Amino acid sequence: MKLTFWGAAQKVTGSMALLTLEDGYQVLIDCGVDMGNFSEDDPIYPNSSFPFDASLVNVVCLTHAHLDHSGKLPNLYKEGYEGQILCTSPTASLSQILLEDSARINQRKLKTYNKKKSKGHSLDQFNFLPENLYTEGDVANTMQEVVPIQFGRRFNIKPGLWVTFIPAGHLLGAAHVYIEADDNGERKTLLFSGDIGRENYPLLKDPSEVPQADYVVCETTYGNREHQHIQDSALEMLDVIKRTCVDIPGRLIIPAFSIGRTQAVLFELHKLFVEGKLPPIKIFSDSPLGIQSNRIYDQFSNHLNQDARDFIEDYDSLFNFENMEYVLKQSDSKAISNYNEPCIIISSSGMMEGGRIQHHIQANMENPYATVLMVGYSAEGTMGARLRDNEGTLRLGKEEHKVHIKVEQTDSFSGHGDKNDLIRFIQQQDKTKTKQIFLNHGEEESMVTFKNTLEDLGYPNVVIPTKGHEFII
Known part of the structure; x- marks a missing residue:
């Protein structure tokens, strides 16, 4: 069988790997x-979204809902x-609202494109290519084909091929994907990390232990650095709020997925x-998609950690409290x-690329x-990265703006595991049994550093x- 990397190769986003079995079956x-990078390079044919023939793929295994893992699924069906x-x-429910939102954005892009073209x-x-902008109808067609699989269930895809979804932390419903495939009379196993979560993260359970695999694909977003201690996130947030909204006083803007x-x-x-520690100031949650996501977190509260479940029992809600205002209308958003x-x-x-x-x-x-408090990663080229590095x-559109807004950054809210979490994930593998480790979903410097770390730990055959x-595996 063969494994081909079509996305997140020496990049942080765009995850896409194609496993082709000996009989031609494609996963x-x-x-x-x-x-x-929003341009589509190396298409299999003009106007295609993919460098391979979508019609030849037999099944998709989705690790989690974030668009850099799910965002081209409707294109796959269109092709x-x-x-x-x-x-x-949970991944099915979150993917649906994310893809629907993406489709609405696509239609606004198409409207602007056609207006410019007509003039x-x-x-x-x-x-972008207009042909590659999917609609809400395309999303509906896509979601009809989703098959929810329970965590830990060994699901038989076809004779000689199984998949198991293992809790990965990182996001509600996120999974490591463990594949077992019979290949010329030999059982081969592959473990795809997806995005690895971190221990003691707000709301989410810790990543589960993973089985031994012959081949491991591991993300490396934070492969060269450590996070601040997760227990400091609330104290850090409180410190920023005090400095930016009480001492000045001013406003704190938090871009968040x-x-x-x-x-x-x-x-x-x-x-x-x-706890009585929050200053009495107004909090605007200005994301209709975020409100939908809140409901899904409530719906699947049994997937959350014990702290979150106890909090619901004590206070009836995870996200609703005094001084919190949820903004639905665009006009109300601008009125802020x-x-x-x-x-x-x-x-x-x-990443400030839309919304x-x-x-x-x-x-x-x-x-x-x-003050802008950046609580997540921004890929190079995005507005978030440009503001961070200003x-x-x-420049926004055709206008150049002076930047007087203060920019602060924290990784204490990052859902990605850091170097230690990634090492913990890999060290569950017996270095005498794992034949090869592939590193993806990271910047080159992070990948190289993590590759050296694994080699120092005695893991052979680590490739980028x-x-x-x-x-060929």
């Missing part, structure tokens, strides 16, 4: 969007895929509130700019009394694939 593990998507139940304007500014990061931040704020009291604004997207966060940042770009000015790199 696609994740089908994500590259969040930092002839006829199989099923296997994932956990004979240059289309060079658009980094609607699914996962927003819930962790809201939960920590709620805990500070019930006229709110003159100190406040906290939590809005998406985390309401953009108008909050733009409205406060030159406000020295505003040198006093930032490039895009399109094919391995």
